[in-house]
Amino acid sequence: MKRENMVIVRHKQLAKNIYEITLSGHLVEEMNEPGQFVHVKVSSQANPLLRRPLSLCHINKKACECTIIYRKEGIGTTLLAEKRPGETVDVLGPLGNGFPLDAAAKGKRALLVGGGIGIPPLYELAKRLVEKGVAVTNVLGFQTKETVFYEQEFAAFGETYVATADGSYGAKGFVTDVINEREISFDVLYACGPKPMLKALEQAFPHKNVYLSLEERMGCGIGACFACVCRVPGSETAYKKVCSDGPVFKAGEVVL
Amino acid sequence: MNRLAVELPGLSLKNPIMPASGCFGFGREYARFYDLSVLGAIMIKATTLEPRFGNPTPRVAETPSGMLNAIGLQNPGLEKVMKEELPWLAQFDVPIIANIAGSTMEEYVEVAKHISQAPNVCALELNISCPNVKKGGIAFGTVPEIAAELTKLVKEVSEVPVYVKLSPNVTNIVEMAKAIEAAGADGLTMINTLLGMRIDVKTAKPILANQTGGLSGPAIKPIAIRMIYEVSQAVSLPIIGMGGIQSAEDVIEFFYAGASAVAIGTANFIDPFVCPNIIAELPTLLDKLGIGHISECTGRSWKKGERSVYCGA
Numbered sequence: 001m002k003r004e005n006m007v008i009v010r011h012k013q014l015a016k017n018i019y020e021i022t023l024s025g026h027l028v029e030e031m032n033e034p035g036q037f038v039h040v041k042v043s044s045q046a047n048p049l050l051r052r053p054l055s056l057c058h059i060n061k062k063a064c065e066c067t068i069i070y071r072k073e074g075i076g077t078t079l080l081a082e083k084r085p086g087e088t089v090d091v092l093g094p095l096g097n098g099f100p101l102d103a104a105a106k107g108k109r110a111l112l113v114g115g116g117i118g119i120p121p122l123y124e125l126a127k128r129l130v131e132k133g134v135a136v137t138n139v140l141g142f143q144t145k146e147t148v149f150y151e152q153e154f155a156a157f158g159e160t161y162v163a164t165a166d167g168s169y170g171a172k173g174f175v176t177d178v179i180n181e182r183e184i185s186f187d188v189l190y191a192c193g194p195k196p197m198l199k200a201l202e203q204a205f206p207h208k209n210v211y212l213s214l215e216e217r218m219g220c221g222i223g224a225c226f227a228c229v230c231r232v233p234g235s236e237t238a239y240k241k242v243c244s245d246g247p248v249f250k251a252g253e254v255v256l
Numbered sequence: 257m258n259r260l261a262v263e264l265p266g267l268s269l270k271n272p273i274m275p276a277s278g279c280f281g282f283g284r285e286y287a288r289f290y291d292l293s294v295l296g297a298i299m300i301k302a303t304t305l306e307p308r309f310g311n312p313t314p315r316v317a318e319t320p321s322g323m324l325n326a327i328g329l330q331n332p333g334l335e336k337v338m339k340e341e342l343p344w345l346a347q348f349d350v351p352i353i354a355n356i357a358g359s360t361m362e363e364y365v366e367v368a369k370h371i372s373q374a375p376n377v378c379a380l381e382l383n384i385s386c387p388n389v390k391k392g393g394i395a396f397g398t399v400p401e402i403a404a405e406l407t408k409l410v411k412e413v414s415e416v417p418v419y420v421k422l423s424p425n426v427t428n429i430v431e432m433a434k435a436i437e438a439a440g441a442d443g444l445t446m447i448n449t450l451l452g453m454r455i456d457v458k459t460a461k462p463i464l465a466n467q468t469g470g471l472s473g474p475a476i477k478p479i480a481i482r483m484i485y486e487v488s489q490a491v492s493l494p495i496i497g498m499g500g501i502q503s504a505e506d507v508i509e510f511f512y513a514g515a516s517a518v519a520i521g522t523a524n525f526i527d528p529f530v531c532p533n534i535i536a537e538l539p540t541l542l543d544k545l546g547i548g549h550i551s552e553c554t555g556r557s558w559k560k561g562e563r564s565v566y567c568g569a
Contacts, residue, residue, distance in 0.1 A: 001288065003529065041526060046321040046474040046502065051526060092528070217314045219323065220525040224285040225278075226330045227316040229309075237307040239330070244285070 005088040016146040033098030034124035039221040041090040057120035069120040106133035111186035115193025145169035210251035265442040266417035269296040276521035277355035282341040307333035312465040322475030326466035351378035372415040397423035400435035407439035417442035488514020504537040511553035
């Protein structure tokens, strides 16, 4: 975990309010696990004050580059979207614990399920799983056609299904509808997306090996401020921190 | 001569910089970034008698140049802090200031009695901004008589000097400080966070699950400076200043207002290295200002006969 002013090498819009930024720096040497995130300060000023937790989408150690996909939404990501190649951003990371690659052995089947801006960390995961000989199926959910991104990129790793909530592209409905209708079988499920989606997956596959990546408002991102805690089942006081114990948890490990 | 060394009741500080309570946990996370022995002291996370889970999330909301938090004093409780956190911190050459909190006076007294016996706890910081459950939830720190009574009770049982952390959510902070001084406090720390709120424009509901939270960060610095300026002239207790410090210049400003040491809170979240960086920058800044020892800065904004000393480029 280090802090570095990383250089923006590429920055482009992928879909409505969805941007892809590629950063270069030594910090990439520290990046190993798919599902980890970095904490980005978009302004050198006090406003906005806090860093933004953004998940790593692609780690390219050879080129010393990493790619992040984010949604322009608040003041922080709006400022980030204005940054040009050649400029730098202050990055702290890599942070958190990523998806366990060991959970899927060579020759097994993994189902990767992403919802909206939760999709990006699954890209590096898919790449790594395919590299080790795991068969990957991807189910990607979006709100509407305008926000769809990375369908082709995921298709390069395995069968890929897209669903939109309004039916404007791909199957109409939620990712769980696609999994049921297509009767997709798998040994391990990895997911990242909005909490209702994660809950639905946890409930749908209670006896399967399921790993979920959570999103939560964060302060420090390193486990010190206790902003992003979640409860542990069956205890009044036990907790896990999303930033430093997660963001990836085994289903059932924390209360969603 | 160590021009940053500061002597305060119970505290021999190699420098006047310490992380503020609640922004540093019990130090474990930051020890992965640097050697905690470089710090002047550490104010550990508020400890209550029993473990507390705290509030539901969202617990933080960003504001212009600041942040709101409503963590809810989540902590592992007195026993675990005594058995695990304080012994772990003993590996570092740094005095610990134990922040204590409670829902009743009895709880404060019980925590103070035990935690002040830990070998590396050199002082207590009394968090009086908690709601008093026996008085309808009114914070101990908003009524001078109650704050004074609590100070007195804790002083009676504490083995180490007691610093009282003043809440800015009062009409007259000077009156509060005087009452606490009369009750026997050894020092003051100020200011705690300011009560604030944010509402989501889309949902029309408060962003924080707790509805309200404490405002911290650079946004509150001018308030902290004003309050320290007023209180330091009205009482003779040493003040550890805090509220939005981000740089060595901010530290000097707090000293000029009347502080004898400072704590850094929210800035740790943005830059984990902020405390060691400021410690490293202070001597150069003192040179630039033509000041020999940092203690000479205390109260310079109001002391009679003190001229501006700025002679740098």
